[in-house]
Amino acid sequence: MGIERRRIAVRGLVQGVGFRPFVYRLALNCSLSGWVANHSGGVQIEIEGKVGDIDQFLQRLPLEKPPHSLILKLKTEVLAPQASTGFEIHESKVAAEQSTLMLPDLAPCEHCQTELQDPQNRRYRYPFINCTHCGPRYSIVDKLPYDRANTAMSSFPLCAQCQDEYRNPEDRRFHAEPNACPQCGPQLQFCDAHGKVLCIQQEALHETLTSLANGQIVAIKGVGGFQLLVDANNVDALRALRKRKQRPHKPFALLYAALTAVRRDCQVSELEASLLTSSERPIVLLEAKPGVKIDDQVAPGSPELGVMLPASPLHLLLAEKYRAPLVATSGNLAEEPICIDNTEALERLGKIADHFLLHDRRIVRPLDDSVLRVVENRPLMLRRARGYAPLPITQAKLSQQAMAQPFLALGADLKNTVALSHSGWIYPSQHIGDLGSASAFERFGRTIEDLTGLQQRQPHTLIHDQHPGYSSHRWALKQRAPRLEVQHHVAHFFSCMAEHGHSGAALGVCWDGTGYDSSGIVRGGEFLYWDGIAKVEHIASLRTFPLPGGEKAIREPRRAAAGLLYEISGYIALQHRLLKCCFTRSERRNLITMLEGEVNSPLCSSVGRLFDAVAALQGLCSQSSYEGQAAMALEHSARGIQNGDSYPFALNAHGDQWELDWAPCINALIHDEGRSLPQRAAVFHNTLAQMILSVAREMGQPHIFLSGGVFQNRRLTESTSTLLREHGFTVHSHSQVPPNDGGIALGQLHYAHCMAAAGQTSEG
Amino acid sequence: LGHGSGGEMTQQLLSTYIQPLFNNAWIDQAHDSATLPWGADRLVFTTDSFVITPLFFPGGDIGKLAIYGTVNDLAMGAAEAKFLSCSLILEEGLPLETLKKVLQSMAVAAEETGVKLVTGDTKVVERGKGDGIYINTSGVGILMDGQPIAPSRIRSGDQILLSGDIGRHGIAVMASREGLDFESALNSDCAPLNSAVSALIRGGVTLHCLRDLTRGGLATALVELAETSGRAIEVEESQIPVGESVQGACEMLGLDPLYVANEGRFVAFVPEESVDLASSILRETQVGSSCAKIGRVTDKTDAQVTLRNNLGCDRLLQRLPGEQLPRIC
Ligand SMILES: [Fe+3]
Ligand SMILES: [Mg+2]
Ligand SMILES: [Zn+2]
Ligand SMILES: [Zn+2]
Incomplete structure (x- = not known):
């Protein structure tokens, strides 16, 4: 058998993930000689040896690749043998085109966790332990290429021992850019609310635990930003946190030390367990076990708990020592971005936290904890940030036409994310927040610079919402750039299509709270049809009803209820007993005046507001302190109910549009004495699923995409999907990006690409 | 319709349609009045039209508004109003009694503000083509002080004084028009501002800029000033006086008092060293008794207004795009 030589170019996420040492070991294992080096946009390998060994190498390479690597393309060339001996890792050449793929932050790996607990190890209990397989990445990168000098670690010169590890291809820390140890790496500081350092290092950890045990609020510098911690079993501490953060009801997330502890308090499916323990370490919404001893202050009125496992060695040390679940909520004021800087945190959070656990490693950009929920036995992203950003959405492959120019989509104003597309991939940013806040808006500008800077692409066209x-x-x-406006619900629809790599004809069900279109109606119960070529048509919508008080009605579900009943029966509606208990007499008098005089009472076709109205009419939530509170109350109320019934409704033709009339449903619901509240809530959910089915049948389009914030509702998404599938439809819902406005930027891009493709087609 | 709301659409109308056609140094001052060179004196000239339903509302009527409005626009240019013209557009069928009441009210207001109504015109339009009465007044005044007072004089470090509580006019008019019923009766803040301004000038206060708050409210006025001066403004929500009844009504209606109309309130931009003097003088005047220091001009160059709320969060204030549109999803 002859000796052959091959050159292999690997493109994808193959730098900074231990890919070269892996190739080195694999080559030696396959008795091959040659070399491996980082190269333009990937890794280049030359191997020489027997044909069988080469085949074995090529077979094993994609199968055994390091866990966090991603191979997008593998190109092999045959070379003349050079009679080489041994295998080498060549130093990186600075290539003309750097890879723009970068890893998200990774939770501690098994090896690092073991070392962390080993008193003999030099990194015993060192909160910044990491290796090639784990540790901070995106949160510390200033610029590419991903070298230590370009990260927040540049200010920590490696000690001799760390340097040896870094240089040794046999070591787990070979080229681990954030490599550190207690001698040379970052250090903890425990401070009072004014920033006065009280103690450092292990003592700082110890004092943090003591402070938490004393019921105090500690702000800690986490992976992608500050978090506020309190003991989840200390009611007074929880109350203090709610009061100081002015967050009366919105659920807090819980940090557990280990999966076994989570299982004691929550139902955890296999998929949920794998999400919890994944290196992304998101917050996963889990169903609490009956009778669990978690105080109601953690997630008032909710049968679900947001749970996460330690995302960093620091969290691991704290959670393991503390043994009790800790509340871990983002270190910010209201809807502002989370604090990432020590000074900023002391200033912004000084009135909330009693103590601060700081360290001296910079956080380059804020990355909130990501949030997921399992729906239909698939992960459903609710907030995409730490652990997921900055990876591209790989399903959303672009057409050739769309690849010509980089596009930048600006997203929606709430739950804002932006997204950049170039060279065939879409890169969504992490969650940014509500752009109504000055600091979030500033962050929006910086994220755009960050994204375009890291990707080294200046966007050609800007894509944004019509609002x-x-x-x-x-x-x-x-900006002086070509722009493309995309209607809000069109963006929702295309966001879901993008995730599934779909661009053919489809029906979109876009249900959310509010989206702008030029009609002046506050939209949110829309059905859109995409012809697969160039046109989106609005084909059906919910019957409209007024929202007295406009935006105020979004925070007060009782107003949506008043508008809904007014739409059915006019001013008499305000005499309804269900409204009498939510409003004073004088409020009701003014509401009638507002509704009749159309004073700040815009019409809406929003399913989000329909949920609000029903929740208020059922006495579940008359005023809400956070988004989605009323809808969640209704969903939770129906928990565990098996009931296939639905209320009547009508689908009426209005010119070339369909209108879904909810009035028969609401009439039946408010007079439904025979059913309990949970039963009524369940039947209401079923009715909505039936409404979708009725439009789907009229359209006859087999591909249906569900998008919009309403589909964060597990019961609705599951019952709609099941029902549609029973009737032969193919149903697609979100998984990688949120169905809420966090997914808008992706949809804007996909729509722009489809339009660009259509333009090309029609021109030639 | 939104083009007249004083928000973003008004601004667009002005900058895309009007300013390019009437290109001269004075229209570009983008102020409520124009200062013109005329012999030894400096004349200030302004015009305003008044359209309101109902014609009579708690605390005022269209006649008063027509006099005060123009007097106030002149006062905001630091000018003492001298002469006014008045043009009436009457709808056929308007009761003469109503006209008489409006004219009487104008006469009283002219007397009160020391301005002479010297010329006028009347037209009648067909029934259904007007809301009873439209009034246009134009006014000429003389600069009270040598110092120019204009948005371009705004400097970083300037303090912002607000002459009194906001939102009364808009809420009073809306309540009486729509028949809304609030716990406590509410009067429009409609008032002449000339004596307060002359008190400030006579008292030796350095004034950089004055702006009366009308349509679009405090927020729109501040955004306009930030944009024309090219400077960043910061205001503290807790320092902005809002009466309890206005607050209550806004909560009921779902309106933000920062965007509600006023007819007798203004903001003054004064250098730090003048602010205490200015507020003590203002406090002695009838319209300024509840004046407050609400914010300052920063050294940042982004032309924006941030509002620090009670939570300590900063919100960016914007012009309203037409009507208030819900943003929340
Ligand atoms: Fe939306
Ligand atoms: Mg005016
Ligand atoms: Zn590791
Ligand atoms: Zn070291």
Whole structure:
């Protein structure tokens, strides 16, 4: 058998993930000689040896690749043998085109966890332990290429021992850029609320635990930003946190030390367990076990708990020592981005936290904890940030036409994310927040610079929402670049299609709270049809009803209820007993005046508001302190109910549009004395699923995409999907990006690409 | 319709349609009045039209508004109003009694503000083509002080004084028009501002800029000033006086008092060293008794207004795009 030589170019996420040492070991294992080096946009390998050994190498390479690597393309060339001996790792050449793929932050690996607990190890209990397989990544990168000098670790010169590990291809820390130890790496500081350092290092950890045990609020510098911690079993501490954060009801997330502890308090499916323990370490919404001893202050009125496992060695040390679940909520004020800087945190959170656990490693960009929920036995992203950003959405492959120019989508103003597309991939940013806040808007600008800078692409076209009051829209107007406006629900629809790599004809069900279109109606119960070529048609919508007080009605579900009943029966509606208990007499009098005089009472077709109205009419939530509170109350109320019934409704033709009339459903619901509240809530959910089915049948389009914040509702998504599938439809819902406005940027891009493709087609 | 709301659409109308056609140094001042060179004196000239339903509302009527409005616009240019013209557009069928009441009210207001109504015109339009009465007034005044007072004089470090509580006019008019019923009766804040301004000038206060708050409310006025001066403004929500009844009504209606109309309130931009003097003088005047220091001009160059709320969060204030549109998803 002859000796052959091959050159292999690997493209994808193969730098900074231990890919070269892996190739080195694999080559030696397969008795091959040659070398491996980082190269333009990937890794280049030359191997020489027997043909059988080469085949074995090529077979094992994609199968045994390091856990966090991603191979996008593998190209092999045959070379003349050079009679080489041994295998070498060549130093990186600075290539003309750097790889723009970068890893998200990774939770501690098994090896590092073992070392962390080993008193003999030099990194025993060192909160910044990491290796090639784990540790901070995106949160510490200033610029590419991913070298230590370009990260927040640049200010920590490696000690001799760490340097040896870094240079040794046989070591787990070979080229681990954030490599550190207690001698040379970052250090902890425990401070009072004014920033006075009280103690450092292991003592700082110890004092943090003591402070938590004393019921105090500690702000800790986490992976992608500050978090506020309190003992989840200390009611007074929880109350204090709620009061100081002015967050009366919105659920807090819980940090557990280990999966076994989570299983004691929550139902955990296999998929949920794998999400919890994944290196992304998101918050996963889990069903609490009956009778669990978690105080109601953690997630008032909710049968679910947001749970996460330690995302960093620091969290691991704290959670393991503390033994009790800790509340871990983002270290920010209201809807502002989380704090990442020590000084900023002391200033912004000084009135909330009693103590601060700081360290001296910079966080380069804020990355909130990601949030997921399992729906239909698939993960459903609710907030995409730490652990997931900055990876591209690989399903959303672009057409050749769309690859010509980089596009930048600016997202929606709430739950804002932006996204950049170039060279065939879409890169969504991490969750940014509500652009109504000055600091989030500033962060929006910086994220755009960050994303375009790291990807080394200047966007050619800007894509944004139509809403004229959106800060993102105003920002776009100020740039001198071609723009494309995309209607809010069109973006939702295309966001879901993008995730499934779909661009053919489809029916989109876009249900959310509020989206702008030029009609002046507050939209949110929309059905769109995409012809697969160039046109989106609005084909059906929910019957409209007024929202007395406009935006105020979004925070007060009782107003949506008043508007809904007013739409059915006019001013008499305000005499209804269900409204009498939510409003004073004088409020009801003014509401009638507002509704009749159309004073700040815009019409809406929003399913989000329909949920609010029903929740208020059922006495579940008359005023809400956070988004989605009323809808969640209704969903939770129906928990565990098996009931296939639905209320009547009507689908009426209005010109070339369909209108779903909810009035028969609401009439039946408010007079439904025979059913309990949970039963009524379940039947209401079923009715909505039936409504979707009725439109789907009229359209006859087999591919249906569900998007919009309403589909964060597990019961609705599951019952709709099941029902549609029973009737032969193919149903697609979100998984990698949120169905809420966090997914808008992806949809804007996909729509722009489809339009670009259509333009090309029609021109030639 | 939104083009007249004083928000973003008004601004667009002005900058895309009007300013390019009437290109001269004075229209570009983008102020409520124009200062013109005329012999030894400096004349200030302004015009305003008044359209309101109902014609009579708690605390005022269209006649008063028509006099005060123009007097106030002149006062905001630091000018003492001298002469006014008045043009009436009457709808056929308007009761003469109503006209008489409006004219009487104008006469009282002219007397009160020391302005002479010297010329006028009347037209009648067909029934259904007007809301009873439209009034246009134009006014000429003389600069009270040598110092120019204009948005371009705004400097970083300037303190912002607000002459009194906001939102009364808009809420009073809306309540009486729509028949809304709030716990406590509410009067429009409609008032002449000339004596307060002359008190400030006579008292030796350095004034950089004055702006009366009308349509679009405090927020829109501040955004406009940030944009024309090219400077960043910061205001503290807790320092902005809002009466209890206005607050209550806004909560009921779902309106933000920062965007509700006023007809007798203004903001003054004064250098730090003048602010205490200015507020003590203002406090002695009728319209300024509840004046407050609400914010300052920063050294940042982004032309924006941030509002620090009670939580300590900063919110960016914007012009309203037409009507208030819900943003929340
Ligand atoms: Fe939405
Ligand atoms: Mg005016
Ligand atoms: Zn590791
Ligand atoms: Zn070291």
